[in-house]
Amino acid sequence: MSASSPATVAEATPSPILKTPLHDLHVEAGGHMVPFGGWEMPLYYTRTGILEEHKAVRERVGLFDVSHMGIVSIEGRSSAALLARRTPANALTTPSGRCRYSFFLDAEARMIDDLIFTRLDEEPEPTSFLFVPNAGTTPRVLEVLLQHRPEGCEIVRHNGSLAIIAVQGPRSRELLENTYGWDLSMKMYTGGFFTFGEKGPRHFGKGFASRLRDGKEAFISRTGYTGELGFEVFVSGTRAVEIWKQLSAKGAVPCGLGARDTLRMEKGFLLSGVDFHRDRTPLEAVMDRFLDMDHPFVGREAMEKQRQGGKYTRWSGVLVDDPSTIPRHGAPILHNGAPVATVSSGCQSPTLHRGIALAYLPPELSTTGTSLEIEVRGRRCGAKVVPLPFVPNAPSPKASAPRAGS
Secondary structure, X not given: OOOEOOOOOOOOOOOOOEOOOOHHXXXXXXXXXXXXOOEEEEEEEOOOOHHHHHHHHHHOOEEEEOOOXXXXXXXXXXXXXXXXXXXXXXXXXXXXXXXXXXXXXXXXXXXXXXXXXXXXXXXXXXXXXXXXXXXXXXXXHHHHHHHOXXXXXXXXXXXXXXXXXXXXOOOHHHHHHHHHOOOOOOOOOEEEEEEOOOOOOOEOOOOHHHHHHOOOEEEXXXXXXXXXXXXXXXXXXXHHHHHHHHHHHOOOEEEOHHHHHHHHHHOOOOOEOOOEOOOOOOOOOOOHHHOOOOOOOOOHHHHHHHHHHOOOOEEEEEEEOOOOOOOOOOOEXXXXXXXXXXXXXXXXXXXOOOEEEEEEEOHHHOOXXXXXXXXXXXXXXXXXXXXXXXXXXXXXXXXXXXXXXX
């Protein structure tokens, strides 16, 4: 699934900072805590640091607390119609247990947020969904959903009582199966309920929150924001503490927002509030494969018009020539000495040991091999457009295609 930087909202009084059910464990483990999306979250842990946490996920297995993401159930006979209207993914035709990466758009097809929803039930007609938007945009997205909620649809947010632990890395499946006995032979973009102490298979059904609160079941999805084999474990807040301790004791490395950011940048994944904030469309983000154009949805007409015009910018990867130059958000990108774009996201890739940048480039400059320059602290450095992801996906008998968004 995704993280988010909060939109700037004028408030009479500041909102209190929120804490996940795992907050005290992060502090005890030496987490460097920072505000993010309205929550206090670990940026990194002093015993490891961003580079070691990044390496652990690429080579072994890491743990992420992503309980700050929106945890929302949408249930009732009109739930699928609401999601189909508000996202380009057709919830009306989504099979049981299928996770859909999609977008929350305005009328001009600009991305307010990216998100994942999963169908939970096995009814003839879909009636139950798990909906996970980004942390900072959850209040706004929920506000819109509630304003347009049709009769026969219940929308409930479960942050606080429930938690999400993302277990990511080549050994993630092995670790979870050995610890809890589950059979996690799941395809990418699928999910289901699992009972603690039972091998499986995964099952489906309604009552998402009530099924998790007693701690006997977990909901597990396979999406991931690192590009590695990985799973998201949705559980009660109390059970989350126990799971975090058990997996940490078996060698999983706790990881913070810093490693999550470098990992997703190496794979070319979007970050809500940084790579878009109601100023870009899914077409500009090169997310065409996640669009179902078989149903009406908010923003569809504007998107079709943009596609027909064809003159929109393209989300692209840029590799810096000088290994010592680190591109950052907002750095100017030039072509033949003239500014053409700015860096949306950038970092020093821990895997490549080179500066990498993500940017929306004019279509004529977005082709692989195009020579560019990036200006960092007044100094220009050569760069070139390269295919995404920057770091290829490692072959694995237990992994399929990586997730392409947050």
